[in-house]
Amino acid sequence: MGWKAKEEKLDGGRERCFELSVENRRVPGVYWSPKKTSERLVLLGHGGTTHKKADYMLGIAKMFLKKGFSVMAIDGPGHGDRDEVGLSENPEKFEEAWISGGGTDGIVADWSAALDFIEEEEAVRPTGWWGLSMGTMMGLPVVANDTRIKVALLGLMGNWGPDADLLVKLAPKVTCPVRFLVQWDDEVVPRNACLDLFDKLGSKKKTLHANPGLHSSIPQFEVVASVDYLDRFVA
Amino acid sequence: MGWKAKEEKLDGGRERCFELSVENRRVPGVYWSPKKTSERLVLLGHGGTTHKKADYMLGIAKMFLKKGFSVMAIDGPGHGDRDEVGLSENPEKFEEAWISGGGTDGIVADWSAALDFIEEEEAVRPTGWWGLSMGTMMGLPVVANDTRIKVALLGLMGNWGPDADLLVKLAPKVTCPVRFLVQWDDEVVPRNACLDLFDKLGSKKKTLHANPGLHSSIPQFEVVASVDYLDRFVA
Numbered sequence: 001m002g003w004k005a006k007e008e009k010l011d012g013g014r015e016r017c018f019e020l021s022v023e024n025r026r027v028p029g030v031y032w033s034p035k036k037t038s039e040r041l042v043l044l045g046h047g048g049t050t051h052k053k054a055d056y057m058l059g060i061a062k063m064f065l066k067k068g069f070s071v072m073a074i075d076g077p078g079h080g081d082r083d084e085v086g087l088s089e090n091p092e093k094f095e096e097a098w099i100s101g102g103g104t105d106g107i108v109a110d111w112s113a114a115l116d117f118i119e120e121e122e123a124v125r126p127t128g129w130w131g132l133s134m135g136t137m138m139g140l141p142v143v144a145n146d147t148r149i150k151v152a153l154l155g156l157m158g159n160w161g162p163d164a165d166l167l168v169k170l171a172p173k174v175t176c177p178v179r180f181l182v183q184w185d186d187e188v189v190p191r192n193a194c195l196d197l198f199d200k201l202g203s204k205k206k207t208l209h210a211n212p213g214l215h216s217s218i219p220q221f222e223v224v225a226s227v228d229y230l231d232r233f234v235a
Numbered sequence: 236m237g238w239k240a241k242e243e244k245l246d247g248g249r250e251r252c253f254e255l256s257v258e259n260r261r262v263p264g265v266y267w268s269p270k271k272t273s274e275r276l277v278l279l280g281h282g283g284t285t286h287k288k289a290d291y292m293l294g295i296a297k298m299f300l301k302k303g304f305s306v307m308a309i310d311g312p313g314h315g316d317r318d319e320v321g322l323s324e325n326p327e328k329f330e331e332a333w334i335s336g337g338g339t340d341g342i343v344a345d346w347s348a349a350l351d352f353i354e355e356e357e358a359v360r361p362t363g364w365w366g367l368s369m370g371t372m373m374g375l376p377v378v379a380n381d382t383r384i385k386v387a388l389l390g391l392m393g394n395w396g397p398d399a400d401l402l403v404k405l406a407p408k409v410t411c412p413v414r415f416l417v418q419w420d421d422e423v424v425p426r427n428a429c430l431d432l433f434d435k436l437g438s439k440k441k442t443l444h445a446n447p448g449l450h451s452s453i454p455q456f457e458v459v460a461s462v463d464y465l466d467r468f469v470a
Contacts (some may be wrong), residue, residue: 022298184434184443195430198445199419206335208419210443222442 003121013065018187022113025106028052028081029074029114031122034065039123040234043111043149044073045131045138047156048098049091051080060130063227069234070075070122074114076138077101083108095162098134103143104163111142119148130226132181133155133215137163140197144173151233153226155181156215158193159200171200178203179229181218182210189215238356245293248300257348262340263287263316264309264349267356269300274358275469278346278384279308280366280373282391283333284326286315295365298462304469305357309349311373312336330397332367339376339398346377354383363469365461367416367422368450369390372398375432379408386468388461390416391450393428394435407434413438414464416453417445424450 001021008015013034020027030052042064046057052073061071075082078101087097119125129152131139136157143152152174159168178201182194191210198208211219236256243250248269255262265287277299281292287308296306310317313336322332354360364387366374371392378387387409394403413436417429426445433443446454 182443204447206447208267208417208445210445212439212441 002117011062011065018114020113020117022110022192023106025102025110026082026111027074029072029117031118032065032071032189032226033122034059034070038070039069039125040068041070041072041118041125041127042230042234043115043127043129043131043142044071045129045142046073046076046079048094048134048137048201049079049087051075051083051088053080057129060223060227063224064130064230067227067231069230070118070125072114072118074110076134077103077106079134090141090195098137098162099193104137104166107138107141108145111138112146115146115148126150126234128152128230129154130230132218137161140167140174140176141170143176143178144170149176151177151230153179153181153230155179155194155209155217156183156186156189158189158195158197160189160193164227166195167197168200171197174200175202175204177233178207179226180206180208181222181226182208183215183217184210184212186215237352244295246300252432253349253352255348257345258341260337260345261317262309262345262349264352266353267296267300267306268276268357269303269305271303273303273305274443275303276305276307276360276362277469278350278362278364278366278374278377279306280377281308281311281314281369282368283329283369283372284314284322286310286318286323286371288315293430295462298459299465300363302466304465305353305360307349307353309345311369312338312341314369322385325410327410333372333397337391339401342373342376346373347381348435350381350383361385361469363387363465364389365465367453372396373403375402376405378411378413379405384411386412386465388414388416388465389425390414390429390444391418391421391453393424393430393432395424395428396430399428402432403435406432407437410437410439412440412468413442414461415441415443416457416461417443418450418452419445419447419452421460458468 078097133156136154314330368391371389
């Protein structure tokens with residue numbers, strides 16, 4: 001358990017994978033660090049049916065590396081290297097994968113253990129969260145419980161899905177600044193379910209940004225602005 | 236009719252007032268131009284019970300002057316120099332003032348005439364609209380009808396008030412890029428009425444930004460960002 005030997009490059013930064021054992025679960029993770037050493041860290045929560053190193057995750061990671069952030073991601077319940085139901089080839093198995101992977105139950109412990117590991121290995125850092133859709137299903141419980149996370153980019157999620165009740169229950173416990181993204185024509189998570197979850201967030205500083213389009217069609221300017229947002233708040 | 240003789244300074248820029256006659260109405264206006272000549276113009280729509288030179292309007296005007304914009308504003312129906320019911324001392328007379336001043340009926344003609352005048356006197360310019368609350372009650376009809384306006388900052392308004400039906404009817408005719416501000420705890424224009432009006436805007440590029448707080452408590456960062464938004468889009 002710990003770092004894997006193989007090291008790769010991402011846009012001039014280092015990419016190292018690790019694996020931890022948390023309770024009875026394997027927790028496979030990846031850590032990217034920029035060319036210039038940084039004290040700022042962002043945790044990336046991937047979307048449903050994808051994984052910690054999906055193409056769009058690499059794209060976001062590169063944007064943070066350019067800002068001088070280090071970036072950490074782990075595979076969510078039943079996803080990526082923890083996929084045991086063939087999710088990657090059968091995206092309709094999302095709920096099955098999520099639930100059989102432990103759902104929200106193990107999420108806080110998994111991410112906290114991964115953050116402990118990185119903090120011990122690298123340096124203590126002010127930390128932000130970036131995660132949409134399932135990245136918010138993971139991020140909201142983590143941000144609500146782990147006070148090391150100082151700001152969060154959440155969204156594309158609502159009072160919806162297998163752990164809807166838990167999300168709604170935990171939302172008031174989120175107190176750090178949050179930017180919350182909504183796709184106005186979301187065909188996966190209904191708009192009103194998203195607005196409802198934003199409403200319930202406990203943060204005094206919370207901002208909702210909504211744009212026309214389907215679930216996965218966030219405008220690029222909003223993605224760029226979301227990285228800038230964490231850049232301003234993780235200090 | 237035309238420019239008034241008296242000229243003042245605003246943050247180093249020039250402030251000149253004018254008065255036009257449109258149909259049977261007096262249209263009193265103000266025009267601020269920056270130190271350095273600019274080809275970009277923004278129209279400022281003031282809020283209910285205020286007027287074209289209210290303190291917060293001067294504040295917004297200064298922000299645009301600093302970006303090199305020229306700025307124009309006129310008094311809305313029954314407001315400012317067109318106040319005939321004592322609105323400035325009796326803010327509860329808002330609807331009475333609005334309706335007796337002609338309501339939405341004369342708004343497009345008034346603003347178009349003022350824009351004609353400025354274009355003729357100064358220069359043809361790419362033009363944006365900035366107006367919240369009653370500034371949107373005026374701005375939405377103007378933007379829907381006057382194709383010279385290329386981008387708009389709207390908000391704090393919804394399917395609400397004396398001309399609610401007209402706003403809803405005109406919203407689909409707005410097709411330029413729009414940023415729309417919502418105050419999540421708006422005690423004047425209910426949140427859902429605002430979300431409904433945003434929904435009906437015809438623009439493909441529209442973004443909603445919502446923040447906690449009452450009607451008049453827009454966070455300063457959002458005001459600054461609204462000026463930056465027009466700065467990027469009026470080109």
